[in-house]
Amino acid sequence: MNNDEISSGLSRRTFIKTGLGAGAGLSLGVWLPALAQMGGPGKAGAAGATGALEPNAFVRIGPDGVVQVVAKHLEMGQGSWTGLATLVAEELDADWDQVEVIGAPADAARYNNLFWGPVQGTGGSTAMANSHKQMREAGAAARAMLLAAAAERWGVEVGDITIDRGTVTGPGAGQRAGFGDLAEAAAAQPVPDLVFLKDRKDFRLIGQMLPRKDNPGKVNGTALYTQDIRLPDMLTAVVLHSPRFGGRLSGFDAADAKKVSGVVDVFEIPSGVAVVARDTWSAMSGRDALRAEWDDSDAFTGTAGELMARYRDMADQPGTVVRADGDVAAALAAADTVLAADYEFPFLAHATMEPMNCVVRVDAEGCEIFNGAQLQTGDQMAVAQALGIEPGQVRINMLYAGGSFGRRANPHSDYVLEALHIAKHVGRPVPVKLVWTREDDMRAGYYRPMYFHRLRGAVGPDGKPSVWQHRIVGQSILAGTAFAEALIKDGVDSTSVEGASDLPYGIPNLGVDLHSPVVPVPVQWWRAVGSTHTAFSTETFIDELAVAAGKDPVEYRLGLLGDHPRHARVLQLAAEKGGWGAPAPEGQFRGIALHESFNTRVAQVVDVSLDGDGAWRVHRVVVAVDCGMAINPDNIRAQVEGGMGFGLSAALGEAITFDGGRVVEGNYDGYPVLRMNQMPRVEVHIVKNDAPPTGVGEPATPVIAPAVAIALHRATGQRLRRLPLKLG
Amino acid sequence: MIELTVNGETHELDADPGMPLLWALRDHLGLTGTKYGCGAALCGACTVHVDGRPRRSCVTTLRVAAGKDIRTIEGLQGPVAKAVQGSWERLNVVQCGYCQSGQIMAAVSLLEGNPRPGPAEIDDAMSGNLCRCATYARIRDAIGKAAEQLAAGEPG
Numbered sequence: 082m083n084n085d086e087i088s089s090g091l092s093r094r095t096f097i098k099t100g101l102g103a104g105a106g107l108s109l110g111v112w113l114p115a116l117a118q119m120g121g122p123g124k125a126g127a128a129g130a131t132g133a134l135e136p137n138a139f140v141r142i143g144p145d146g147v148v149q150v151v152a153k154h155l156e157m158g159q160g161s162w163t164g165l166a167t168l169v170a171e172e173l174d175a176d177w178d179q180v181e182v183i184g185a186p187a188d189a190a191r192y193n194n195l196f197w198g199p200v201q202g203t204g205g206s207t208a209m210a211n212s213h214k215q216m217r218e219a220g221a222a223a224r225a226m227l228l229a230a231a232a233e234r235w236g237v238e239v240g241d242i243t244i245d246r247g248t249v250t251g252p253g254a255g256q257r258a259g260f261g262d263l264a265e266a267a268a269a270q271p272v273p274d275l276v277f278l279k280d281r282k283d284f285r286l287i288g289q290m291l292p293r294k295d296n297p298g299k300v301n302g303t304a305l306y307t308q309d310i311r312l313p314d315m316l317t318a319v320v321l322h323s324p325r326f327g328g329r330l331s332g333f334d335a336a337d338a339k340k341v342s343g344v345v346d347v348f349e350i351p352s353g354v355a356v357v358a359r360d361t362w363s364a365m366s367g368r369d370a371l372r373a374e375w376d377d378s379d380a381f382t383g384t385a386g387e388l389m390a391r392y393r394d395m396a397d398q399p400g401t402v403v404r405a406d407g408d409v410a411a412a413l414a415a416a417d418t419v420l421a422a423d424y425e426f427p428f429l430a431h432a433t434m435e436p437m438n439c440v441v442r443v444d445a446e447g448c449e450i451f452n453g454a455q456l457q458t459g460d461q462m463a464v465a466q467a468l469g470i471e472p473g474q475v476r477i478n479m480l481y482a483g484g485s486f487g488r489r490a491n492p493h494s495d496y497v498l499e500a501l502h503i504a505k506h507v508g509r510p511v512p513v514k515l516v517w518t519r520e521d522d523m524r525a526g527y528y529r530p531m532y533f534h535r536l537r538g539a540v541g542p543d544g545k546p547s548v549w550q551h552r553i554v555g556q557s558i559l560a561g562t563a564f565a566e567a568l569i570k571d572g573v574d575s576t577s578v579e580g581a582s583d584l585p586y587g588i589p590n591l592g593v594d595l596h597s598p599v600v601p602v603p604v605q606w607w608r609a610v611g612s613t614h615t616a617f618s619t620e621t622f623i624d625e626l627a628v629a630a631g632k633d634p635v636e637y638r639l640g641l642l643g644d645h646p647r648h649a650r651v652l653q654l655a656a657e658k659g660g661w662g663a664p665a666p667e668g669q670f671r672g673i674a675l676h677e678s679f680n681t682r683v684a685q686v687v688d689v690s691l692d693g694d695g696a697w698r699v700h701r702v703v704v705a706v707d708c709g710m711a712i713n714p715d716n717i718r719a720q721v722e723g724g725m726g727f728g729l730s731a732a733l734g735e736a737i738t739f740d741g742g743r744v745v746e747g748n749y750d751g752y753p754v755l756r757m758n759q760m761p762r763v764e765v766h767i768v769k770n771d772a773p774p775t776g777v778g779e780p781a782t783p784v785i786a787p788a789v790a791i792a793l794h795r796a797t798g799q800r801l802r803r804l805p806l807k808l809g
Numbered sequence: 810m811i812e813l814t815v816n817g818e819t820h821e822l823d824a825d826p827g828m829p830l831l832w833a834l835r836d837h838l839g840l841t842g843t844k845y846g847c848g849a850a851l852c853g854a855c856t857v858h859v860d861g862r863p864r865r866s867c868v869t870t871l872r873v874a875a876g877k878d879i880r881t882i883e884g885l886q887g888p889v890a891k892a893v894q895g896s897w898e899r900l901n902v903v904q905c906g907y908c909q910s911g912q913i914m915a916a917v918s919l920l921e922g923n924p925r926p927g928p929a930e931i932d933d934a935m936s937g938n939l940c941r942c943a944t945y946a947r948i949r950d951a952i953g954k955a956a957e958q959l960a961a962g963e964p965g
């Protein structure tokens with residue numbers, strides 16, 4: 082057994098039984114000391130002389146032998162439910178087919194994200210990274226209790242019992258039992274003080290291709306999303322929002338709307354006018370008949386172009402210092418030739434296939450919510466505050482989400498609160514389903530912010546970059562949210578500069594600074610967050626420096642990655658597998674880019690051809706990824722394929738724009754997302770690695786656009802620095 | 810009263826004949842496997858079969874759907890459907906899954922009309938079905954595998 086496979090903090094670990102799954106059967110929780118050290122709201126009441134006890138409950142084994150894994154993370158497509166179940170089942174030696182996954186309730190004391198302190202939520206590609214050990218320990222503890230129960234029943238030593246694929250076998254004749262046979266007796270066993278985790282060589286499930294646990298429901302139509310919730314007496318609501326951000330309702334005429342058959346009520350809520358009806362179509366038809374006037378005196382009435390011009394002006398002045406190595410000003414002054422490049426990135430919509438929606442019922446106990454819940458703790462607090470109740474009285478049922486890419490983790494709980502206001506007005510205990518149409522979803526905001534970047538740099542006498550100055554202008558996502566305190570340091574929103582402030586290339590004079598203009602367009606994290614723009618400017622600019630130095634861009638980067646061997650390795654692997662240095666197929670051009678986000682390194686080699694009229698097409702993408710230990714290689718491949726496709730979609734044609742403050746794009750015609758005939762072949766190579774697992778949902782997204790831009794430069798000589806990428 | 814035949818069963822609906830079939834299926838018949846994505850025939854999430862052909866139920870009114878043979882993901886059956894759904898599972902196609910009912914309805918239609926589609930034909934037939942999770946590479950492979958399996962006469 083490797084030392085690092087023995088759980089840390091053994092002496093302090095305490096396991097306790099929880100009330101989950103009361104009745105016959107084994108149910109246990111794991112208390113993690115790490116949680117107690119973080120403090121936070123969940124800790125206070127339980128804290129005593131012996132320290133805080135915060136029971137987590139992740140596994141239940143019923144008398145029927147079904148192993149239920151309680152998933153604390155949202156399944157929004159990234160395979161988290163399958164991954165969490167794999168970890169538990171591995172240590173438990175369960176048969177994969179006997180494992181079921183259910184969503185955890187909202188309860189940060191038990192189900193918090195271990196990277197986020199006392200906050201329950203999913204995001205930042207942390208699902209496996211924060212919980213892999215927690216889940217394995219939960220499985221291992223359950224296994225130990227099953228073994229103890231079997232040993233007692235058969236009168237044999239624990240060491241003489243084996244478990245294989247859900248079958249417990251003793252040394253004597255007929256000593257065989259399933260988990261279900263032993264569950265009740267196991268529940269009476271003491272929970273072990275310490276557990277040992279398996280050695281990697283004994284893994285049977287980790288590292289294998291397993292069928293996703295959500296496959297059956299998602300291929301036969303029975304998987305339940307928020308959109309699919311139907312409750313007795315439930316009403317459906319749509320909302321007429323202000324057409325401009327910051328517009329205020331000054332009056333509305335509901336007479337015609339109320340005449341629409343099925344419409345039950347029309348009323349004002351803080352975010353607009355709600356139309357509540359017996360079904361979705363009636364609600365939508367009612368809204369079509371509604372007339373409203375808006376006071377735009379405080380509203381945003383500009384265009385994206387005007388905003389970008391303002392950002393460009395701001396970039397003439399130094400911003401808040403993020404990083405200052407060496408003497409950038411002196412090095413720029415001393416350089417023979419200074420390269421300079423300006424970059425423009427548009428607002429982007431998440432455009433999840435399932436538009437935002439939420440079901441809320443205000444009842445005597447508080448409030449019940451059905452949602453593809455991604456930030457339970459934030460939503461609980463926001464709703465509790467609006468209702469004047471305790472967060473614990475807000476019960477959240479976590480449904481599958483039809484995509485999120487960050488959108489459902491809204492730090493302002495925007496659509497959840499909107500649903501709540503409607504349900505509150507309708508009165509208890511009638512449940513209300515808020516439904517956003519595609520147009521509502523695209524126009525109600527919370528975009529990847531627009532950004533402007535300016536890079537300046539020079540090549541020194543040794544051919545390496547002597548100086549690099551990176552100025553970034555764009556809205557802060559975190560300002561005004563509960564995350565500001567933790568993640569805005571010295572006026573710098575870390576999500577605005579990630580990927581730039583931690584540039585892996587060794588450059589002696591390196592400066593990064595930031596302007597965070599305040600603009601009334603609502604913004605939010607979007608798959609890969611800051612890296613969605615920083616990867617593009619940094620990778621295309623390092624390519625410019627390599628070309629200026631007359632060097633091969635792979636060799637050039639490798640020469641600067643001395644402190645980052647994992648970056649170097651992933652770049653070399655992509656170059657080798659992607660045929661870097663060899664000619665691309667006839668009529669195609671090759672580009673390469675490298676970027677780390679969420680502690681995962683990704684390099685991509687692309688083959689691109691020109692399609693006429695400024696259009697281009699990607700034929701093949703070869704990806705190398707280093708995400709530490711590969712829990713599920715097939716899921717890593719799937720996330721790399723999909724994540725890359727998501728970035729390619731933005732590079733091809735996504736942009737949110739404004740006409741007098743009104744969002745122009747409303748549906749998939751104006752906001753085109755990737756279609757099958759635009760999807761390249763993708764090859765994924767995973768670096769073999771024993772490091773702790775890191776995220777895979779996001780890191781492939783930011784790498785494709787710079788790789789394409791570099792290939793297009795080779796094809797045309799043009800440097801494209803504005804997204805989406807259109808050739809002139 | 811509108812008479813709708815869905816998955817072989819006939820229902821009498823007291824609804825606006827201008828209501829899209831999608832909302833009648835979801836809200837009135839409880840068949841929520843058919844999804845809403847755009848409401849404008851742009852995404853394919855709402856794809857059902859009407860008289861054996863793929864149709865966008867978000868722009869098909871009850872007036873038009875009445876009296877026709879409507880099939881949804883819940884009523885999908887037969888060897889092609891079995892092969893497609895089986896191959897979807899074997900290749901772990903789904904991610905968020907929200908588009909996948911529509912993808913499967915489109916794929917089954919494709920293979921029922923063209924048992925051995927080439928890559929360009931697959932792309933043509935499927936490019937009206939958006940997948941924001943970009944599972945396209947696997948959808949392509951899964952259709953190819955299902956076609957091979959059907960050609961070989963293997964059971965799903």
Ligand code: FES
Pocket residue numbers: 844845846847848849850851852853854855856865866867868
């Ligand atoms: S919902 Fe019908 S095509 Fe999009």
Ligand code: FES
Pocket residue numbers: 158434483484903904905906907908909939940941942943944
């Ligand atoms: S699987 Fe998410 S939209 Fe297709």
